[in-house]
Amino acid sequence: MVESPKGRDELVEVAVDLFAKNGFAGTSIRDIAAAVGRSVSNVYHYFENKEALWLAILEYSVKALPEKLHAALADKQDPLERLTALVRAHLEASVQHHRESKIFFIDEERLSPMGKRANRRVQKEVLEIYVGEIERLKAAGIVRTDETKIMAFNVLGVVNWHLRWFRPVGKLKEEQVFNEIIGFIMRAVREAPPGS
Amino acid sequence: MVESPKGRDELVEVAVDLFAKNGFAGTSIRDIAAAVGRSVSNVYHYFENKEALWLAILEYSVKALPEKLHAALADKQDPLERLTALVRAHLEASVQHHRESKIFFIDEERLSPMGKRANRRVQKEVLEIYVGEIERLKAAGIVRTDETKIMAFNVLGVVNWHLRWFRPVGKLKEEQVFNEIIGFIMRAVREAPPGS
DNA sequence: CCAAGGATAGAACGATCGTTCGAGTTCGCG
DNA sequence: CGCGAACTCGAACGATCGTTCTATCCTTGG
The missing domain is CATH 1.10.357.10 (Tetracycline Repressor, domain 2)
Structure with missing residues (x-):
């Protein structure tokens, strides 16, 4: 039912998972990149830094x-x-x-x-x-x-x-x-x- | 009223502070060592590793x-x-x-x-x-x-x-x-x- | 068909991480 | 005094961190 998201949205989707599981300090950009099967630099293509990703989650859902x-x-x-x-x-x-x-x-x-x-x-x-x-x-x-x-x-x-x-x-x-x-x-x- | 603890106890005391404030992943051994004004290796003299310190806190108080x-x-x-x-x-x-x-x-x-x-x-x-x-x-x-x-x-x-x-x-x-x-x-x- | 720009990757940076090591210093006790 | 144990330190290791850079690929509009 959930259509698999692409690009930026997929990153947010996966980051939610990892942040919820391991916390902010406990989740690395590399963890997130690996989980979506893309590269570290790709994450930085969409988000200025790690915290911008956190804020995007807040924006996105919470x-x-x-x-x-x-x-x-x-x-x-x-x-x-x-x-x-x-x-x-x-x-x-x-x-x-x-x-x-x-x-x-x-x-x-x-x-x-x-x-x-x-x-x-x-x-x-x-x-x-x-x-x-x-x-x-x-x-x-x-x-x-x-x-x-x-x-x-x-x-x-x-x-x-x-x-x-x-x-x-x-x-x-x-x-x-x-x-x-x-x-x-x-x-x-x-x-x-x-x-x- | 609390007599200032020495050695191992002082480490536990300070680690409680930092773990409570920054979490486990957010607190480094160096943070703790710096807060007690001792060296990193000194922490390892008393505790096998970071998690042993966490467990000691559980033992110590919780x-x-x-x-x-x-x-x-x-x-x-x-x-x-x-x-x-x-x-x-x-x-x-x-x-x-x-x-x-x-x-x-x-x-x-x-x-x-x-x-x-x-x-x-x-x-x-x-x-x-x-x-x-x-x-x-x-x-x-x-x-x-x-x-x-x-x-x-x-x-x-x-x-x-x-x-x-x-x-x-x-x-x-x-x-x-x-x-x-x-x-x-x-x-x-x-x-x-x-x-x- | 070609230029432009978004999407992606890999390598590398300096910093910091947990941890180890070897060597000094201090202390308690014979 | 002497000696072993406890304590303390600085340096260093390899791993990982956030972040940056450069170079490709892919798509798309003219």
Whole structure:
């Protein structure tokens, strides 16, 4: 179904794989060139340097995440429904672009200031979407904490952590896993019932 | 308060810093040697190779985590109290050994099979502690899910994710942050109240 | 059919990597 | 004091790193 890409795109495609597997410092230009069966200089024909390739990946796939999340919210009104849809869209995007998502949340201190900034910008954007939704829930009286940002971090922790353990090939059906995660989050955001 | 360590210990101490900041592939033996103001060969006097140094760090600090968690559980009976104590101990240990904890959950595929195994073993041990507690809660009728492992992953996600954003120097008091996180988790593990 | 420019390759650069070696220095203990 | 062990160092090895250069090939428009 995926038509095999050529030229520049094929490089990005393969680089995503290797960066996700070995990190930025752990992946050499030669690794990437060898994986596409082309020469080292060919990589430099398309990208100014190693970091430009990293940024191209961010451009290519990861930056689409905030848009997907916004799209999932577009037609929902009820705050609880909105958060559910947000988390579900986030989980689906993470599984669909598993390798890219892993890159997105790698903490690469070896990037240039520009590379770091690009990474942080995407992360911050996603965080703000979650904070916005939690504040909606608070306005609706469902969430009671004053620390909406901490709660957003906690939700993001659950969502992102599943990149570390979830494998689509496992015996559990994806849908069931998603429902467990969503249920966990939706219980957590509500204030504890008074009678307990 | 920390007496400055000598010889081998000083190397471990500094290596923890650099590995946590730059990852395994991103930290060179020369970096470490320079940071302690000694020679490269001196590092090799104490450690067979780079990975032995990594394993020494695991030995030195991270492997103590499961013991700390067990200790926090030792004198508690009530399942809810137990999970609260477990999470709190985990958070405290993570903050206290912030750099080591970051290393612990770095996904370093560049390690040898032996190094990977050591990392995974610690992670698995911690996971099993959480699964055990969640199954206690299930036996007590508080948790209702059948997927106790998924729930354990979710809890670990929240706990570990705070390494990514929490800074002890922030304006929020550590105690307050901990309480927010613990509250989040304790709400999430209970089944939703029937009337909602 | 030929010129131009994109695509590709191979060789080489200086830097840095993990690691080894041999030789000094210091230290503890008889 | 003497001697072996522990410690420390600088130099060097081969491998690999990111990057550059030059030269071909292939395609394509006039």
